[in-house]
Amino acid sequence: MEKEKDKGFIDRIWDFFASIRLAIVVFAGLALTSIIGTVLEQNADPERNIRLLAKLFGNAAAPSLFNIFESLGFMDMYHSWWFVSILVLFAANLIICSIDRLPRILKVVKEPIKPLSEDRFRGFGIKKEFVLNGGSEKTKRAVSQSIKKVMGFNLSEVKEESGYQLYSQKGNYTRLGVYITHFSILVILLGAVIGIFFGFKGFLNLPEGKTYSVAFTRTGSMAQTQEFERILDAVEASAGNLQNASKLLGTDEKSLRTMMRKLGIFPLGFNIRCDMFNVDFYGKSDMPKAYRSWLSVIQNGKEVMKKIIEVNEPLKYEGVTFYQSSYGLVPGGVENGIFRFRAASKDGKSEEINARFGGSFTLPGTTLTAKIEDFSPALGFDQATNRPFTYAKQMNNPAVLVSFFENGNRKFGGWILKRYPETWALPDGYTLQFLDVWGSQYTGLQVRKDPGVWIVYLGCIAMAIGLFIAFFMSHRRIWVKLVDERNTTRVIIGASANKNKQAFERKVDKLVSHLAKTKEGGK
């Protein structure tokens, strides 16, 4: 070994990066700084964190503390230069530590097992010594068979002066488990980096019946400037064909793409349409059961895919994935939407009817005219007064107030609720089912393109395999020395395992008792 002071500067840097000490410092550094990031809300409205700091440190200190934290990047700390630097340090530590140790480990792994000299037998953690009847030749066969049977080892042998030596090993490759695990972390980090540089993460609020050819980044869409609207209009007018859009804008495709990137508009390369959105509830409760969007993918004017997506069931097309993530009402959507009803007469004939807010329609097969007077997305009735009111902003319990007229005279009317079939019944066994206000809601889609995700998954698989090997498998070696004595043979067993020595020792004990038994039986 070299002495510390004889090492050059580069060697010392190398040793620093290869050290477990650095690994431990990095673990502690990442863990401690991450804690701060979970307390301060990330990428949030500054006001929220100032309020939080005021709660913890008092009103006077909060604003200046906020400024200090913000200038250090704590408000988006997982992307700050210093946090990324710790991650880079982590990766460098993993790489250099592996390069440093791997050659030695590979040597141990590849090196065939060799017979041992007499004195080395003394140093084993697992050591057995006993005497069996019969000569070494016979004992050798018995030992080989027993080891094969109890442990599954195939033995090598050498003839020695006074007998034989048998030896074998198993699981020498399990020493690489640690390196597979370390390597897998690098693979995952690589996949993440690819995702950051070549991927896209954004959203699209898609109203029912609308078609879009782009998605938006969170930051870009904040500032909806005139230029943003102008470019978006042109792109949508040409159904996502950027060549046509650039002609409309009087520019070329390349600079249009650059402008779009700056504004946070991501071209999908195809069109996506929301045919319908719906929330299912459990029974009559307001507990959501499923959020569903009926989506269609359109390419070159042709419908190429249709799928109903749910929270755990995204749609994937050409590397772009759409996830169900939120929903809401389109401003003015009720006024512009289509009220859909199903009218059914007593004899079972049914017909679908579409109408507009404030509009009228004739009930098929009758002389009644229905007029849509009012709408509530979530109708409830006051328990004391029974007065109707709207209890939520979302479409929890959509209801429509319909009045029925005959020859200009109002005959009857009332609220028809989508989720309550008992409100659909009209006099004379006629039913008017309220289906939906189509076009009144939008589905909030999370849109993602991540070419690195498969690398991340590969890394995860490698990590699972590496951890399994590293923790649950071990490198086991055994040497057996057979020494001829007068009518007997002295058996000396030395064995080692780099992990879980106790389990291997139990195996060796089992071997000894097995050997004793078979020898007795064979006599």
Added chain:
Amino acid sequence: MDSSTLFGIATMAYILAMIIYIVYLAFKKPQIGVVATTVTVIGFVTQTFAILLRWKEFYEIGKMGILRAAPLTNLYESLVFFVWCLILGYLIIEFKYKNRSFGAFITPVAGLALAFIDLTGMDKDIHPLVPALQSNWLLAHVMMSFIAYSTFALAFSTALMYLILKTEKRTEPSYIFWTVTMGIFIVILSAMGLDYLTYKVAIKNPDVLIKSFLFKASFFSNSTAVSLVSWIIAIAFIFLVWRYGYILKKVIASFSLSPETLDEITYKSIAIGFPIFTLGGLIFGAIWADQAWGVYWSWDPKETWSLITWFAYAFFLHSRFLRGWKGKKIAIVAVVGFVMVIFTYLGVNLLLSGLHSYGSME
């Protein structure tokens, strides 16, 4: 018979087992030990049936397939499963190491956790799944996370016992560490119990209790006097634990568990828990998040705290290879690791907000 009756029987069995284990420790009669183990096994089997029965009840209500009816969806169910894993882990250790003294430590944890659920009137109803939880990953992710949490809990208790046995002087940093940690633990639990007793009437579920009433009956009381007295009592109590901690050492020394065995159990528990946590907690969690939200990693508090826990145990595993990091120092790391686990499990849901509150769909 429904699942809650069976859970009741299991709770009683664990509390009874605790008493028998303590009697066993006092008299050291093997027959008493056998009875203690038998009662624990009866409790365990009953609880297993209770979990399966609740699974069936959930399956019949939810109608979403057997894999999505695993009773692992809320605080109540996860606590029950955690206790189940803990008892299983303990029974394995008892069998492997042929030592029953440890039972006097584990059965009270199990019995008290189940009794705590009953006392606090925690919401035990079966609720149908919100959309985000309707995934087959739920079973694998949550089950493996809790198996790992239980191994970490076992490692925590053996590491703590190791520290208690190995420390000699009151001025020793490790002695100060374990007495103060244990003191804070007991103080926090008592303060929470006080909150519960004070505001019992107003509170229906523990989430609300912790979110808006935490320590309101003591440290954060509106009355300055109450808050001041609470702080003084807390500090005095921690001082007393520090002053008289050696009594506990005598108790544990009588368990005939060698520090080496404790150290070994600590290491082995973590060596089993770490890969399970990595795969089930982090990797499966990431895959599920990828499927449900379109991001495999979003640095939300629950994810980040899981990662912090992972780093703590990675620290533990690597520190064994460092010179001078044997024994007490790494026992401290194991204790700190479990504090991280508790925060990941409870603290994040109750104190910090994030995607895991399943409230993003509004």
